[in-house]
Amino acid sequence: MPQKFSTKSVQSLSRRNDVLTYSPWLAPIVWNGTYNIDILNAQFHLRDVRIGLTTFAIKKYVMFLKDFLETAEKFFMVGHKVNYYVFTDRPNDVPNITLSEGRRVEIINVTGYQRWQDVTMRRMEMIHNQCAERFIKEVDYLVCVDVDMKFLANVGVEILGNVFGTLHPGFFGASRPQFTYERRPESVACIPVDEGDFYYAGGYFGGNVEEVYKLTNFCHNSMLKDKEMGIEALWHDESYLNKYFLYYKPKKILSPEYVWNDYYGSPAAVQVKRFIGVDKNYAEVRFKRR
Ligand SMILES: CC(=O)N[C@H]1[C@@H](OP(=O)(O)OP(=O)(O)OC[C@H]2O[C@@H](n3ccc(=O)[nH]c3=O)[C@H](O)[C@@H]2O)O[C@H](CO)[C@H](O)[C@@H]1O
Numbered sequence: 001m002p003q004k005f006s007t008k009s010v011q012s013l014s015r016r017n018d019v020l021t022y023s024p025w026l027a028p029i030v031w032n033g034t035y036n037i038d039i040l041n042a043q044f045h046l047r048d049v050r051i052g053l054t055t056f057a058i059k060k061y062v063m064f065l066k067d068f069l070e071t072a073e074k075f076f077m078v079g080h081k082v083n084y085y086v087f088t089d090r091p092n093d094v095p096n097i098t099l100s101e102g103r104r105v106e107i108i109n110v111t112g113y114q115r116w117q118d119v120t121m122r123r124m125e126m127i128h129n130q131c132a133e134r135f136i137k138e139v140d141y142l143v144c145v146d147v148d149m150k151f152l153a154n155v156g157v158e159i160l161g162n163v164f165g166t167l168h169p170g171f172f173g174a175s176r177p178q179f180t181y182e183r184r185p186e187s188v189a190c191i192p193v194d195e196g197d198f199y200y201a202g203g204y205f206g207g208n209v210e211e212v213y214k215l216t217n218f219c220h221n222s223m224l225k226d227k228e229m230g231i232e233a234l235w236h237d238e239s240y241l242n243k244y245f246l247y248y249k250p251k252k253i254l255s256p257e258y259v260w261n262d263y264y265g266s267p268a269a270v271q272v273k274r275f276i277g278v279d280k281n282y283a284e285v286r287f288k289r290r
Pocket residue numbers: 055056057058059060061116119120145146147148201202203204235236237238259277285286
């Protein structure tokens with residue numbers, strides 16, 4: 001039997017009236033103050049889950065790993081079992097970080113594509129391949145994120161679910177015509193102006209392994225179809241992800257607390273910045289050689 005534990009009663013939970021907390025298809029939108037982490041932790045501990053955090057550090061992006069991993073140790077799924085999957089072409093540059101018990105870094109050697117657009121898009125293919133190869137045997141859930149980021153506050157099991165996407169920090173208050181979906185009808189990623197629910201960030205999605213397998217398969221194949229036709233979606237993998245979520249709606253949606261960038265300031269709705277973009281010099285990290 002599980003250990004008895006006491007928590008605040010559900011009636012004492014504060015409500016959020018300033019933001020949308022459910023999508024029209026009844027997927028919860030995870031904002032600070034809408035959940036009780038003690039209840040959730042107890043439930044996930046009962047199932048003894050292991051969570052995979054995938055990230056890519058190709059070429060110069062290895063420079064982001066140290067902060068990324070060190071802050072993840074402080075804030076990501078604290079108290080749970082975690083596998084960090086670092087996809088890289090520079091395994092020798094992966095820093096050695098002291099990890100808490102039950103957590104490990106797994107390096108996955110991959111080749112780095114020359115164009116940064118291919119690096120970001122091909123993540124879908126590589127994650128897809130590893131789902132069948134090892135993720136299905138090693139973890140219950142996957143969280144797939146950018147590496148040029150660091151954790152500033154707790155990110156826990158409240159994010160986990162069948163399949164989830166994250167509201168892009170630049171568009172959570174925007175309306176449909178403002179979303180930067182791919183609009184050209186020739187592209188598989190095209191979303192017509194009268195469709196679309198939210199604008200999701202390319203740098204933060206996940207779910208159970210089976211669902212991530214399906215999602216990454218769709219995004220990768222759509223990219224290949226477009227490539228054959230000589231077209232590349234406006235925002236690369238992010239455009240294909242948005243198309244996927246139009247038809248296969250996420251079961252849980254994370255607020256932009258989970259993928260913030262200070263470029264967008266500090267709106268009142270974002271009470272906690274949990275995972276935030278690190279300033280980077282685009283020309284420096286994307287184009288220059290070592
Ligand atoms: C926070 C967020 O939603 N970011 C998305 C946004 O761009 P970003 O401008 O944040 O893209 P980015 O430069 O961070 O590239 C995405 C990721 O690809 C990896 N990488 C990229 C280049 C490279 O040389 N080496 C390398 O490892 C790395 O993990 C990086 O974090 O739009 C991109 C598509 O245009 C992706 O959808 C990103 O996920």
